[in-house]
Structures are given as C-alpha cells and as structure tokens.
Amino acid sequence: MVLGSDMTEYNPKKIEKKWQRIWEKNKSFESKSDKEKKKFYVLEMFPYPSGNIHMGHLRNYTIGDVIARFYKTNKYNVLHPMGWDSFGMPAENAAIENKTNPKLWTEENIKNMRAQLQSIGLSIDWNREISTCSKEYYKHQQKIFIDLYKKNLIYKKDSYVNWDPVDNTVLANEQVIDGKGWRSGAIVEKRKLSQWFLKITAFAQELLEDLEVLHGWPDKVKLMQKNWIGLSNGVEIKFKVRDIDESISVFTTRPETLFGAAFLGLSVEHQLSDRLDNLEEFKKFKNRCLQTTDRNIDDEKIGFFSGLFAEHPLDENIKIPIYFTNYVLINYGTGAIFGCPAHDERDYEFAQNIGIDFSSVFKNKDSLPYVEKNENDIMQNSEFLDGLSLKEAKKLVVSKIIEQKKGSEKKTYRLRDWGISRQRYWGCPIPIIYSEDGEISTIEESELPVTLPEDIDLSQNGNPLDNHPTWKFVKCKKTNKQAIRETDTLDTFFDSSWYFLRFCSPQNDDKPFDEIETKYWMSVDHYIGGVEHAILHLLYSRFFSRALKKCGYDTPKEPFKKLVTQGMVCHETFKTKEENPKWVNPNNVLTEAGKFYTNDNGKKIDVLKGRSEKMSKSKKNVVDPDSIILKYGADTARLFMISDSPPERDLEWSIDGIKATHKYLNKIYNFLTSNKFNFTTQFDLNKNKLNNDESILYDFLNSVITNYTDDIKNYRFNNAVAKIRELSNKLVKQKITKTLFDYCWSIYLRLFAIITPHFSSELAETAGLKNNLEDIFWPEAEKTSKINDKILIILQVNGKKRGSLTVEKEMSKDDILKILSNSEKYSGIIDNEIKKIIYVPNKIVNFVK
RNA sequence: GCGAGCGUGCUGAAAUUGGUAAACAGACAGGACUUAAAAUCCUGCGGGUGGUAACACCCUUGUGGGUUCAAGUCCCACCGCUCGCACCA
Numbered sequence: 001m002v003l004g005s006d007m008t009e010y011n012p013k014k015i016e017k018k019w020q021r022i023w024e025k026n027k028s029f030e031s032k033s034d035k036e037k038k039k040f041y042v043l044e045m046f047p048y049p050s051g052n053i054h055m056g057h058l059r060n061y062t063i064g065d066v067i068a069r070f071y072k073t074n075k076y077n078v079l080h081p082m083g084w085d086s087f088g089m090p091a092e093n094a095a096i097e098n099k100t101n102p103k104l105w106t107e108e109n110i111k112n113m114r115a116q117l118q119s120i121g122l123s124i125d126w127n128r129e130i131s132t133c134s135k136e137y138y139k140h141q142q143k144i145f146i147d148l149y150k151k152n153l154i155y156k157k158d159s160y161v162n163w164d165p166v167d168n169t170v171l172a173n174e175q176v177i178d179g180k181g182w183r184s185g186a187i188v189e190k191r192k193l194s195q196w197f198l199k200i201t202a203f204a205q206e207l208l209e210d211l212e213v214l215h216g217w218p219d220k221v222k223l224m225q226k227n228w229i230g231l232s233n234g235v236e237i238k239f240k241v242r243d244i245d246e247s248i249s250v251f252t253t254r255p256e257t258l259f260g261a262a263f264l265g266l267s268v269e270h271q272l273s274d275r276l277d278n279l280e281e282f283k284k285f286k287n288r289c290l291q292t293t294d295r296n297i298d299d300e301k302i303g304f305f306s307g308l309f310a311e312h313p314l315d316e317n318i319k320i321p322i323y324f325t326n327y328v329l330i331n332y333g334t335g336a337i338f339g340c341p342a343h344d345e346r347d348y349e350f351a352q353n354i355g356i357d358f359s360s361v362f363k364n365k366d367s368l369p370y371v372e373k374n375e376n377d378i379m380q381n382s383e384f385l386d387g388l389s390l391k392e393a394k395k396l397v398v399s400k401i402i403e404q405k406k407g408s409e410k411k412t413y414r415l416r417d418w419g420i421s422r423q424r425y426w427g428c429p430i431p432i433i434y435s436e437d438g439e440i441s442t443i444e445e446s447e448l449p450v451t452l453p454e455d456i457d458l459s460q461n462g463n464p465l466d467n468h469p470t471w472k473f474v475k476c477k478k479t480n481k482q483a484i485r486e487t488d489t490l491d492t493f494f495d496s497s498w499y500f501l502r503f504c505s506p507q508n509d510d511k512p513f514d515e516i517e518t519k520y521w522m523s524v525d526h527y528i529g530g531v532e533h534a535i536l537h538l539l540y541s542r543f544f545s546r547a548l549k550k551c552g553y554d555t556p557k558e559p560f561k562k563l564v565t566q567g568m569v570c571h572e573t574f575k576t577k578e579e580n581p582k583w584v585n586p587n588n589v590l591t592e593a594g595k596f597y598t599n600d601n602g603k604k605i606d607v608l609k610g611r612s613e614k615m616s617k618s619k620k621n622v623v624d625p626d627s628i629i630l631k632y633g634a635d636t637a638r639l640f641m642i643s644d645s646p647p648e649r650d651l652e653w654s655i656d657g658i659k660a661t662h663k664y665l666n667k668i669y670n671f672l673t674s675n676k677f678n679f680t681t682q683f684d685l686n687k688n689k690l691n692n693d694e695s696i697l698y699d700f701l702n703s704v705i706t707n708y709t710d711d712i713k714n715y716r717f718n719n720a721v722a723k724i725r726e727l728s729n730k731l732v733k734q735k736i737t738k739t740l741f742d743y744c745w746s747i748y749l750r751l752f753a754i755i756t757p758h759f760s761s762e763l764a765e766t767a768g769l770k771n772n773l774e775d776i777f778w779p780e781a782e783k784t785s786k787i788n789d790k791i792l793i794i795l796q797v798n799g800k801k802r803g804s805l806t807v808e809k810e811m812s813k814d815d816i817l818k819i820l821s822n823s824e825k826y827s828g829i830i831d832n833e834i835k836k837i838i839y840v841p842n843k844i845v846n847f848v849k
Numbered sequence: 850g851c852g853a854g855c856g857u858g859c860u861g862a863a864a865u866u867g868g869u870a871a872a873c874a875g876a877c878a879g880g881a882c883u884u885a886a887a888a889u890c891c892u893g894c895g896g897g898u899g900g901u902a903a904c905a906c907c908c909u910u911g912u913g914g915g916u917u918c919a920a921g922u923c924c925c926a927c928c929g930c931u932c933g934c935a936c937c938a
Contacts (some may be wrong), residue, residue: 718874
C-alpha cells in the first residue's frame with residue numbers, strides 16, 4: 001500500500017512502550033481506598049513463577065484486564081493487583097537440577113515474568129505486588145497458623161501418607177504414578193506419619209449450605225464443590241463385640257436392611273486392627289492392603305477374619321463375624337461397615353469371595369444383589385420388621401436404635417480434613433517447637449517470622465530442614481528447655497487461601513491485613529482463573545474466610561462474589577507415524593497435497609494430524625506469548641485472546657487468527673491516521689440535519705454502545721468484538737458529515753480502549769485528545785435516539801418465512817393487514833383460507849392456514 | 850458405575866423471554882492492482898431444484914419422536930464427545 005502523506009505506520013512496539021511508560025508515570029492504576037467511591041475488586045488467580053508466562057496466563061490476565069479497565073472507566077474505584085504464588089516444589093527441583101538456590105531461582109523468574117506481564121499493558125497496581133515466599137508475607141501467615149492453632153482449627157494426627165523410600169519424602173497423590181515415585185521410580189509405600197491438619201470438616205455444613213448464596217458462581221463449580229463435600233444423611237449404629245469390652249460404630253444410609261447384615265467390614269487402618277498387629281499373617285495382609293496406593297475399584301475384594309463376632313444391635317442372639325477388608329475406607333464414616341450382601345454390590349462381591357451366606361430382606365426380590373430403593377418394597381427375614389414397607393421399616397428401626405441407645409441419626413461428609421504438612425524445604429515454616437519433654441508450643445508472636453535457612457543442602461535425601469546441622473535446635477523461651485523446631489513446611493494451598501486479603505493492605509507490617517482496608521475492598525467482585533481450581537483452592541479459600549472470622553478477624557464469609565472460570569488454550573498436534581509416535585511441533589510441519597510431513601535433517605518424515613489439545617510442553621504444541629507480543633504487539637495478542645471464543649470455553653490458538661487480528665488493527669490505524677478526525681466526547685449537531693443513512697448510522701452507533709456494554713459486563717467478549725467490528729466496517733465504508741465522523745470514531749476508541757488500550761490511546765492522542773482515554777467516562781447510549789422509527793416485520797405462513805415488511809414502530813395489526821392487502825407482492829397471502837393470524841408487535845405476523 | 854455439560858457451514862462461532870438460523874471472523878476460491886509476488890481492495894462462500902438473468906421455491910442446527918401458530922432453543926428416547934468424582938457404605 002502506498003502511504004499517504006499524513007499517514008504514520010502502525011508500530012505497536014513503539015506505541016505500547018510509550019503508553020506503558022505514561023501509565024506508570026501517571027500512576028494511572030494505583031488504587032487508594034476512598035470511602036466515598038464505589039469500589040470494584042478484580043482479581044485473577046496469581047501465577048506460579050515458573051519462569052515464563054504461557055498462553056493461559058495471557059488469556060487469563062487479558063480477560064481480567066478488560067473487566068478492570070471497564071469498571072475503571074465506569075468510575076469505580078478499582079483494585080487490580082498482582083502477586084506470586086512462589087513457594088512450591090518446582091523451585092526445589094529446579095534448584096537441585098541447576099545447583100542453585102530456590103530463592104534465587106524464584107526471584108529470577110519473578111523478575112522475568114513481571115516484565116512479561118508488564119508488556120501486555122495490564123492495568124495493574126504494581127505497588128501492591130506480593131510474593132508468598134517473602135518473609136514479609138509468610139510472617140503473617142505464621143501468625144494466622146498460630147491463631148488457627150489456638151482456636152483448635154489446626155491439629156496433629158497420625159495419618160498414612162505416600163512415602164517414597166528412596167527420596168525419603170512424602171509425595172502428593174499426583175506425584176505417585178502407577179504406584180511409583182515420579183522422580184525416584186521407587187514403589188511408594190503407605191507410611192504412618194504425624195501430620196498437621198486443618199479442620200475444614202468443622203465447616204462442612206456451612207460450606208455446603210452457603211453455596212446457595214454464591215449467585216455469581218457457575219453452577220458447574222458449585223455442583224463440584226457440593227459433590228466434593230458429599231453430604232449423606234444416615235444413622236451411626238454401635239455393634240457390641242462379643243467377649244471383649246469393645247464396640248464398633250458403623251455408618252449406614254440404609255438402616256432398614258439391618259437384618260440383612262451378614263458381617264462387619266473394617267478397614268485395616270481401623271483402630272481395632274492393633275489387636276492383631278503381632279500376628280504375622282495379619283501383618284502381611286495389612287501391608288498388602290496398604291501397599292495398593294490408589295485403591296482401585298478393580299482390586300479384588302479380600303478379607304481377613306478377626307476371630308471376633310459382633311452382636312446384632314436389635315437381637316443379641318444374632319452373631320455377626322468381623323472381617324478386615326481392603327475395600328472399606330478409613331477416611332469415610334467410621335472406617336467400618338455392616339455388610340449387607342443382598343443389597344449392596346460391593347458387599348455382595350466380598351461375600352461371594354469369602355463364602356458368606358446371606359438372604360434378601362425384601363419380598364420377591366431374589367435376584368441379588370438388589371440395590372434399588374423402592375419405598376413400597378415389603379420387608380422379610382427381618383423379625384419385627386416383616387410385612388412393613390421399606391419406608392415404615394426404616395422409621396421403626398431408627399427409632400428403636402435411638403430408643404435403645406444403640407446409635408443415632410448422623411450426617412456424614414465425604415470431605416476430609418486438609419493435611420498441610422510437607423516434608424519439603426521451599427515452603428512456609430510452621431511456627432511450632434517441641435520441647436524435650438514432648439510439649440508442643442507455638443513461637444512467640446514477637447519472634448516471627450521463623451525464617452528459612454539459606455545455607456541448605458538439597459543434594460541429600462529427605463527433608464533439608466531436618467538435615468540442616470543447626471536450624472532446628474532452639475531453646476524454648478518460656479521454659480528455657482531444649483527444643484526442636486517443626487521441620488515440616490506448609491502446603492502451598494495455605495499460601496493462596498488468604499492472599500486476596502493481603503492485597504488490600506500489602507505493606508502492613510503489624511497484621512496480616514488491615515481490617516479497615518479489607519472492610520472496604522472485600523469481597524473480590526470478580527475472580528477469574530482456570531476451572532482446575534474449582535475445588536481445592538476455592539474451597540480452601542472459602543474455609544479460610546470462615547476460620548479467620550472465628551479467630552476474630554473481620555472478614556466476609558464468602559471471599560469471591562463472582563467467579564469466572566476460563567477454558568484452556570488449545571493448539572493442533574502432530575505425531576510421527578512410528579510405532580512409538582513422537583510429538584512434532586506444528587511449526588515444523590509442512591503440507592503437500594493434503595499430506596503432512598516434517599523435515600528431519602533433510603529427510604521427509606510423514607506425520608499425522610491429531611486433535612487440538614491443551615498447549616503443553618510434552619505435546620510440543622506450545623506457542624510462547626512473548627514472541628507473539630514482540631512480533632505483533634500486545635494489543636493484537638489481547639484482541640485475539642478474546643475475539644473468537646467465549647471465556648469459559650476452550651480457545652483454539654491460530655496464527656492465522658493472530659495475523660488477521662493484526663491486519664485489522666493495522667487497517668484501522670492507517671485509516672484513522674490518513675483520514676484526520678478530531679476527538680470529541682460531545683455530539684453537537686442537530687440530529688435533524690442528518691440524512692437518512694446518517695441517522696440510521698447514528699441509531700446503530702447507539703445500539704452498539706448499549707450492546708457492547710452489556711456484552712462486556714456479561715463476559716461475552718466475542719460478541720462485543722463483533723459489534724465493534726461491525727461499527728468500524730460501516731464507518732470505513734460510509735461517507736458521512738465530519739461532525740458525525742468525529743463523534744463515531746471517538747466512541748469507537750473509547751469502547752475499544754479496554755481491549756486495545758495502547759492502540760486506542762495513541763489514536764485518540766493523534767486526534768487531539770489531551771487527557772488520558774482511561775479517565776474519560778464510559779459512553780452512554782442515547783435512549784431516545786431512535787430517529788428512525790421504522791421496524792422490520794417478518795411475514796410467515798404456517799410459521800415459515802414468506803417475506804418481510806418495513807413499517808412504523810408499534811403499528812397495529814389492522815394497519816399492517818391493510819398495507820399487506822394493498823401490496824402487490826403480498827396481497828396473495830391474504831385469502832379465504834386463513835384460519836388464524838398471530839401478531840407479535842414489532843416482530844412477526846404469522847398466517848395460519 | 851455416578852454426576853454434569855455439549856453436539857449449528859470447511860473452521861472459530863452468533864442467534865434477548867420459543868419469533869428472519871449462520872451475525873462477526875478465519876480458511877478457501879475468483880477478480881482488480883503488479884513484470885511477478887507480498888500487501889491492499891472487491892466479489893463469492895450450508896445444500897438442492899428451476900431460470901440466460903434479476904429471482905423463485907424446497908431442504909438444513911447429531912438421530913428419531915413430541916408439544917406449539919412457530920423449535921437450534923422446551924419435553925422424551927437414542928447416538929457421539931468432553932469434563933468432574935469414583936469401593937463414599
């Protein structure tokens with residue numbers, strides 16, 4: 001294209017730097033609490049500083065930024081901070097690999113990623129930046145730990161963990177692959193360790209019930225949390241063990257089948273198993289059960305007879321054998337069940353394996369196992385219940401059990417307490433010491449933080465804090481006795497369960513957060529992040545808010561008012577055709593005659609196109625956002641990220657899409673620099689002076705403002721982009737009066753600025769705007785703007801379109817019929833065969849024949 | 850196995866409370882400009898029938914049924930895909 005004399009070329013690199021500097025200099029995005037102003041807290045889930053931002057970050061932060069900028073121009077006091085979830089294993093692993101220190105590695109990464117995020121042009125208040133691995137952050141976290149401990153919301157208990165015998169460390173479930181340690185390859189054992197737990201189950205009911213209040217959350221996420229908490233209503237029943245002074249409690253949701261009990265099944269981790277622990281046979285059995293790390297539904301159900309019998313709670317003459325089994329979970333209910341093989345598939349399978357007799361307790365239901373629950377089924381083989389319906393039997397059994405003090409009604413949750421101990425170095429130290437006499441005490445508040453030692457040796461096996469020559473040895477200040485520090489560190493989910501509170505007063509040295517500030521800013525109005533955090537992080541954060549409240553902090557119960565879960569960024573994948581196919585980077589794939597191949601040192605190798613999958617290093621389909629921003633600019637990248645797919649859906653990455661997006665910005669930039677216009681916020685022309693086409697355009701402009709605003713508010717960014725492109729397509733093509741031209745393009749830039757801020761700011765400045773674009777109030781649509789009062793009515797016969805008619809708005813049915821009968825084209829529609837005419841004003845006339 | 854969601858052109862998608870299906874894009878094809886290419890601009894782009902043509906008509910939202918004047922949208926069944934949980938007593 002020949003450049004016009006006045007035209008300047010679109011140079012994103014130059015203008016993006018320029019505007020980022022201006023925003024920084026003007027402190028455009030710093031937020032101060034201003035009680036007079038309405039606040040808006042936009043937060044994206046903070047990143048783990050792995051070294052480089054990826055497309056998922058780019059998408060996440062673009063979405064958040066559009067919202068933050070939208071509310072800012074709508075004159076809200078916006079809080080839009082950023083920080084780093086900077087503790088965690090990757091740093092430790094990288095440190096071992098690169099022979100460096102996790103702290104240095106993390107700090108390097110943060111520096112790099114901060115620069116990358118800044119190059120996107122995000123409207124972030126960088127003054128509020130926090131990092132969870134900094135002393136200034138974890139000092140307060142240790143205080144929170146102590147507060148929770150004092151309120152009995154943190155406790156220590158023995159629990160079985162995944163233990164890697166080679167690396168001498170505990171592994172998280174996701175680090176155990178096929179029963180082996182992900183790094184060492186050693187077979188993972190279950191080992192009993194004393195671990196710290198957070199009592200999240202104390203809030204199970206509340207966390208469940210309050211889901212109903214979360215109107216701004218996707219139903220899907222709420223349902224996932226509901227299922228995760230997993231409430232079931234049932235009865236806890238005590239079975240007396242014969243000959244010894246013990247009883248076993250079991251939980252059941254089907255008390256009406258109590259006379260179908262053929263055995264008691266106990267987890268090998270049930271405390272009663274201690275009695276058999278010196279039996280060599282049993283030890284073997286127990287180990288076998290414990291070794292299967294991921295207890296699989298396909299595992300054969302095995303049992304070990306305890307030698308003991310229980311009494312039936314409602315008939316002491318019935319003797320029930322007690323078995324230890326591998327299919328009863330210690331973590332659910334009481335770790336013991338009564339087995340009813342006739343009416344439970346698992347118990348049925350077990351009874352078959354062991355050879356236990358059983359019979360149906362429902363009349364005419366002899367095809368076993370019969371697991372349906374039909375309220376009208378009639379009982380049999382159940383003593384005093386015989387002849388009653390299931391419904392009646394249930395009621396009667398429960399009342400008898402309660403009456404005879406053999407048990408009570410109970411709610412049970414699937415949710416378990418949250419284990420927060422990690423035998424790792426790179427995490428927040430737990431502020432606890434153990435004196436020589438075994439007493440556990442918390443560190444004095446004045447002595448916080450307990451800092452991590454920097455001179456550590458990561459090359460040894462096991463917990464580096466435990467291995468450190470001096471760190472753990474201390475003297476108890478209170479008793480002057482020798483003591484040892486807790487060497488476990490906290491799970492990083494602990495770090496991220498309250499960071500959104502810290503953002504409200506990130507520099508406060510005295511307290512985790514200043515309650516005047518949190519009172520103003522909390523809750524987070526919009527929280528945006530990946531759906532993979534639907535359960536853990538979000539549930540933990542909800543729990544923390546409640547737990548902190550119990551500790552006397554003034555926090556809202558629900559931290560996140562509205563939750564937006566964005567989809568993944570996907571990209572096409574290619575594989576070689578070998579027997580063990582290798583992934584091939586799409587950039588290295590060429591096409592020829594509809595076939596795909598790649599070049600390997602001059603050799604052509606055929607490859608197969610796979611389906612589009614989430615970008616990942618292992619599938620070699622990653623595209624680095626940095627390179628895209630460098631080549632096409634941040635505005636192109638931002639616009640592409642939100643143009644095509646709605647946020648909650650997966651986004652298909654396409655370089656053609658990026659190119660086309662860039663082409664569009666280029667086109668508008670060139671057009672507006674060669675067709676000079678003056679930026680204006682006012683339309684000072686008598687609307688009656690507009691010609692017909694112009695008044696249609698003016699109406700359209702107002703409809704764009706309305707719809708675009710609505711779309712942005714509701715995260716329909718792809719629709720918003722479609723509207724604004726429609727507007728610019730019209731404006732580029734149509735010849736219009738200068739005043740209207742100026743006004744329309746000014747509106748365009750104001751609307752578009754939240755998506756492409758550098759681009760819009762630059763063009764607005766070129767057009768003579770002296771202030772900052774983001775300080776101008778969001779445009780408002782003129783509600784009375786319908787200069788053009790015509791409307792399109794669709795004509796249908798039997799619901800099928802037969803034509804259309806342009807009429808005055810709100811025209812009556814009779815008037816429309818009159819027009820139709822006078823019309824040459826449509827008079828034929830109206831004949832004697834019409835049975836009925838359906839008229840929907842301003843929309844449709846349907847003739848039913 | 851249980852629970853949830855989704856199936857619309859070659860592709861990403863759009864379609865307020867049921868009311869013009871395919872907006873806005875991408876890919877592709879043709880044309881203009883050019884020695885040529887790139888860039889840019891213009892045109893076409895779900896399928897079919899008839900017509901030289903403007904145009905007219907028919908079909909089309911995974912499959913089959915239903916409700917309704919009217920169904921992509923609501924209801925039932927089936928098929929397919931995706932996600933979450935998974936021995937939860």
